[in-house]
Amino acid sequence: MEILITNDDGIYSEGIFALYAALRKVGKVTVVAPDIQRSAVGHAITLTDPLRVNEARRRGKFFGYATSGTPADCVKLAIRSIMKKKPDMVFSGINLGANMGYNILYSGTVSGATEGALLGIPSIAISLATFVKPDFSRAASFAVKLATSAYKRRLPPGTLLNVNIPAGPASRVKNAVSITRQSHTLFKDRFDRRTDPHGQTYYWLTGSLDQKDAAPDSDVAAVCRGRISITPIQFDLTDYKFVTELENWEF
Amino acid sequence: MEILITNDDGIYSEGIFALYAALRKVGKVTVVAPDIQRSAVGHAITLTDPLRVNEARRRGKFFGYATSGTPADCVKLAIRSIMKKKPDMVFSGINLGANMGYNILYSGTVSGATEGALLGIPSIAISLATFVKPDFSRAASFAVKLATSAYKRRLPPGTLLNVNIPAGPASRVKNAVSITRQSHTLFKDRFDRRTDPHGQTYYWLTGSLDQKDAAPDSDVAAVCRGRISITPIQFDLTDYKFVTELENWEF
Numbered sequence: 001m002e003i004l005i006t007n008d009d010g011i012y013s014e015g016i017f018a019l020y021a022a023l024r025k026v027g028k029v030t031v032v033a034p035d036i037q038r039s040a041v042g043h044a045i046t047l048t049d050p051l052r053v054n055e056a057r058r059r060g061k062f063f064g065y066a067t068s069g070t071p072a073d074c075v076k077l078a079i080r081s082i083m084k085k086k087p088d089m090v091f092s093g094i095n096l097g098a099n100m101g102y103n104i105l106y107s108g109t110v111s112g113a114t115e116g117a118l119l120g121i122p123s124i125a126i127s128l129a130t131f132v133k134p135d136f137s138r139a140a141s142f143a144v145k146l147a148t149s150a151y152k153r154r155l156p157p158g159t160l161l162n163v164n165i166p167a168g169p170a171s172r173v174k175n176a177v178s179i180t181r182q183s184h185t186l187f188k189d190r191f192d193r194r195t196d197p198h199g200q201t202y203y204w205l206t207g208s209l210d211q212k213d214a215a216p217d218s219d220v221a222a223v224c225r226g227r228i229s230i231t232p233i234q235f236d237l238t239d240y241k242f243v244t245e246l247e248n249w250e251f
Numbered sequence: 252m253e254i255l256i257t258n259d260d261g262i263y264s265e266g267i268f269a270l271y272a273a274l275r276k277v278g279k280v281t282v283v284a285p286d287i288q289r290s291a292v293g294h295a296i297t298l299t300d301p302l303r304v305n306e307a308r309r310r311g312k313f314f315g316y317a318t319s320g321t322p323a324d325c326v327k328l329a330i331r332s333i334m335k336k337k338p339d340m341v342f343s344g345i346n347l348g349a350n351m352g353y354n355i356l357y358s359g360t361v362s363g364a365t366e367g368a369l370l371g372i373p374s375i376a377i378s379l380a381t382f383v384k385p386d387f388s389r390a391a392s393f394a395v396k397l398a399t400s401a402y403k404r405r406l407p408p409g410t411l412l413n414v415n416i417p418a419g420p421a422s423r424v425k426n427a428v429s430i431t432r433q434s435h436t437l438f439k440d441r442f443d444r445r446t447d448p449h450g451q452t453y454y455w456l457t458g459s460l461d462q463k464d465a466a467p468d469s470d471v472a473a474v475c476r477g478r479i480s481i482t483p484i485q486f487d488l489t490d491y492k493f494v495t496e497l498e499n500w501e502f
Contacts, residue, residue: 042293042323043356050445050453072293072357073456081442081454102369105294105362105486106323118353118437142502149500158435159490161497177502181489184409186369191332194301202301203332205324232497233488235356238432239410242483246412246430249400251393251479 001027001151004087004116006074007095008108010037011056011066015094015128018136020063022144023091030087031056031064032078034071034108043111044070051077071112079119089147090116093126094139098164100129100219100229101183110162114235117160122150124160129223130167138170142228145175158236164219164229176227183218252278252402255338255367257325258346259359261288262307262317266345266379269387271314273395274342281338282307282315283329285322285359294362295321302328322363330370340398341367344377345390349415351380351470351480352434361413365486368411373401375411380474381418389421393479396426409487415470415480429478434469 003023007016011033023029035054046069056066065082067074071092079086092112099107109125116123124146128139142165155161162182189207196202214220222229254274258267262284274280286305297320307317316333318325322343330337343363350358360376367374375397379390393416406412413433440458447453465471473480 040296040298042295042362044293044295045291045357045456047291047456050455052453076440076456077442077454080440081444102486104488105365106296111293114356145502149502153500156493159493175502179494179497181494182487184487189327189331191328193332202303203328204301205296205298205327230497232490232493234490235353236433236435237355237484237486239483239485242407242410243430243432246481246483249404251396251400251426251428
């Protein structure tokens with residue numbers, strides 16, 4: 001099995017290295033990832049600038065290709081220009097921090113896997129639901145299981161898996177899995193209004209995820225209960241239910 | 252009716268000015284838009300940099316607020332920090348070039364309207380399906396009609412309208428409207444591999460939309476027939492059909 005790995009925390013992050021080390025046990029792995037952190041880039045692609053690609057080393061060995069682009073750029077570049085043949089799977093992660101609910105719209109991690117799915121490849125986004133003392137071992141060993149299952153059982157075209165792993169090391173927590181839906185909780189954001197040393201105003205986005213209204217069958221609820229959440233997601237955004245009503249509007 | 256306008260072509264583009272001039276006839280309009288073109292940014296938000304906001308003038312008069320952020324940033328900033336009360340509607344556009352099919356995942360125009368919908372405001376993305384000698388008059392006059400209808404009839408929470416207008420001036424083309432679904436045609440992309448003046452390799456993304464397989468009830472098919480396409484879209488990405496099958500997988 002040939003596996004492409006990308007992420008949005010950058011090629012030198014711990015999460016992508018843990019994923020690489022784990023998936024090498026079950027396949028041939030190519031890493032193409034942003035040269036620096038590019039979080040919250042959504043499904044951005046780079047049109048107005050050239051893209052640079054450089055070989056990256058970790059622990060003294062060739063590790064992969066660092067690009068000046070977004071996760072979606074990385075997957076396009078890997079498949080169109082870097083890899084000799086199309087990979088059998090695309091993994092994006094392991095992200096530092098959860099990607100659940102409407103936050104997946106902003107997620108570079110999810111967008112890397114989305115680009116894989118758009119190019120017809122079974123794709124998985126994987127995130128660790130903590131920022132504090134992250135232990136990627138549980139997520140990494142689950143990624144191996146998931147790669148094997150998804151390779152054997154296939155995913156429907158256009159569908160990818162969005163996986164969120166609760167915090168905690170692999171050894172102490174059982175792999176309890178919930179198949180979930182995307183929660184409808186909203187990011188409660190606000191802006192800090194500040195003044196720079198030159199007297200000019202600037203704004204800084206801050207806020208938190210409102211988790212209190214998460215439905216019991218949702219990604220947020222599963223992770224809060226310490227379970228691994230797998231949400232199958234797809235990218236036909238049409239609101240089919242509203243099509244008929246809209247046909248009765250007058251224009 | 253209070254209307255917020257944003258776009259991704261930048262505050263000095265022709266399309267946003269045409270939309271502003273038209274919507275002023277039916278409401279109080281606030282413009283908050285990127286200070287330069289920020290196309291294909293997807294649903295990116297700016298977390299790692301401060302955001303700047305400056306007043307922008309056009310034709311010698313105050314026009315709106317130019318920000319250093321993406322369309323999603325602009326809508327958040329407008330609603331959280333700039334406007335005194337929440338607007339009744341958010342418009343994003345008029346974009347130079349169509350936003351249809353899977354391309355809407357990359358679209359800053361659509362993401363501006365998405366952010367409005369996420370914040371609970373009826374929102375509309377509007378794009379003109381040409382890059383050549385654009386005439387925004389048809390799109391602008393249709394935006395006025397749509398604002399009036401949507402204000403009166405409301406949109407379901409979480410649903411926005413993605414509108415694409417075929418090329419051609421308002422006076423010569425009848426407003427034939429199709430309610431459509433997002434087409435599943437893919438962007439056929441490739442990379443130009445080039446060498447810079449210093450002997451270094453760089454890549455430039457290029458390609459075209461593959462329109463030949465668009466279903467008859469899709470956005471692409473409607474615009475190809477010279478009709479205005481309105482696709483209702485929503486942002487629960489869960490693939491509900493696949494949830495049950497996934498529950499039978501072993502992990």
